Amino acid sequence: MLRYKRIPLSDGATSIPALGFGTLIPDPATTKRAVAAALEAGFRHLDCAERYGNEDAVGEAMRDAFAAGTVRREDVFVTTKLWNTNHRPERVLAAFQASLRRLQVDYVDCYLIHTPFAFQPGDENDPRDEHGEVIYDSGVSLIGTWRALEALVDSGRCRSIGLSDVTLEKLKDVVAVARIKPAVVQVESHPYLPEWELLEFCREHGIVLLAFAALGHGMEPNLLEDPVIKAIAHRVNKTPAQVALAWAAQRGTAFLTTSVTPSRIKENFDLSELPEDAMQQIRDGIKTNIRFNGVIETGVPGFIPRAGPTQGSR
Template sequence: MSYEPIFDELADTRFTLNNGSGNLPAVGFGTLFENPAVTTEVVTHALQNGYRHFDCAERFRNEEQVGIALHAFIEAGKARREEVFITTKLWNTNHRPERVLPAFEASCRRLQVDYIDCYLIHTPFAFQPGDDLYPRDVFGHVLYDSGVTLIETWRALEGLVDEGRCRSIGLSDITLEALKDIVAVARIKPAVVQIESHPYLPEWELLEFCRQHGIIVVAFAPLGHGMAPNVLEEPVITGIARRLQKTPAQVALAWSVQRGVAFLTTSATLSHIQENRDISTLPHRAMQEIRQDISTRVRFNSVVETGVPVFIPQQK
């Protein structure tokens, strides 16, 4: 059975960046794949199906394959570079200021772009500098770098904005407390904060703080990463989906955009790529139900505690 998407304007929502450098498409596509060999083909499918916001990272080790897809699509005249919002991230081993520019330029080369729309600090945790993504001691413990502070790394990112190499900068996998510390002293305020968020982890307090400061929140794992307890099996979500003749995923993703949060989904399956952009505006009643009637609270990824991204299954 072929999938025939029907879009309303919600799928094309864009959020304005606080530094006047453009806007970010609310519907985003993540590029971390279990099999990196599929990257170019899958990103091409996403572009063909209307995605214009791509989330990349040095740590994903496939920026070059993403770049091939983006470059070919733009060179073919199917989109202008300024229509495609490209985010990538500085990994934990490159937090020292002198390592930021070389890491940034390497990402630009791999992605085949002259500028990055948004450059994020992947986590607030600095690891020992070097080529090993996860430097560890003989006992397997991550080796952190006490010789650099987050604000020092942030100052280096501010320099990238000053030079026009980067349109905006932000933070990822950060707690509200750590975000407040940066906002208090930053010369260039964060434009974007990327965090885990879904109906089981709505992060209302962090979202409110970001609203007050004009910061866009981008949710990763907006569907709960398929883990237990499963967001897509939540009775409130499935009930709304039945009423509206949408899938539970489409309900959860529409909820995200309507509450002002951009999202990233990742799939190598064409039908899911299409489904995740086929979102429609939810009735006010449905938005209230999701906020008031879902009591489960789960964080699936412990990266905010260690700087090491890892999804950990939970049980009700």
């Protein structure tokens, strides 16, 4: 069944559940409840990040689920991310270990470089100069950071590594020199931003494309109001969200969706395969092309307010 689909990773030893639950959620208490509801609904892939500021809450929810016997650690694919201020190789291990402690796990299944942009190292997540401009760090290269992630895999506490918010060009640069190839690439993708060229490159190199903003975040133009999506939803007796998510899984990508409402979480897990002609309709019939998040140009995620991770789902 589509909802239980897993995609093999390039290391050959593990696979990633196609259906993932994103954890950029307003506050710790809400995060904990939402993660618990996601695990109860059947999600076995949790996407976290140092930058979201709530790894502790995700860890508590997992700990409670493991203790209750609801789910086993080995059944949950846990991803987290290295933030931009920790790109210097000497900072990577400490950042990784801090995430492990907050998540209360002995290893993570996948560790991603949150964006390819290095920010000024330090405790300020969003370093800015007197003009409000981001302070970048020119003292480190993306390849240098990647080498530090490869060392984490060597240590055995990180099963696989990858990149997030990356362009095809930067991905090619890493793939060309990597000793351990990226297993996962997380980017914004949905029927309004299908990223076919990037997906084809990922397929050729055994990389899983993991789509965030898979439902477009309800931003304008609203993907879930698209006539093609709505017509298919009516025909197959599913919601527009279920159609968009099934499209993502069926075309070979994994995806992330986020909600704090248990009924919506269950809906987002309750997917069924679309007819092949519906898949073709989405590919051929949707002409809108838009990126909702400009993070790949700046390194600043558009769905994380500068004051801190208080809203959104990225």
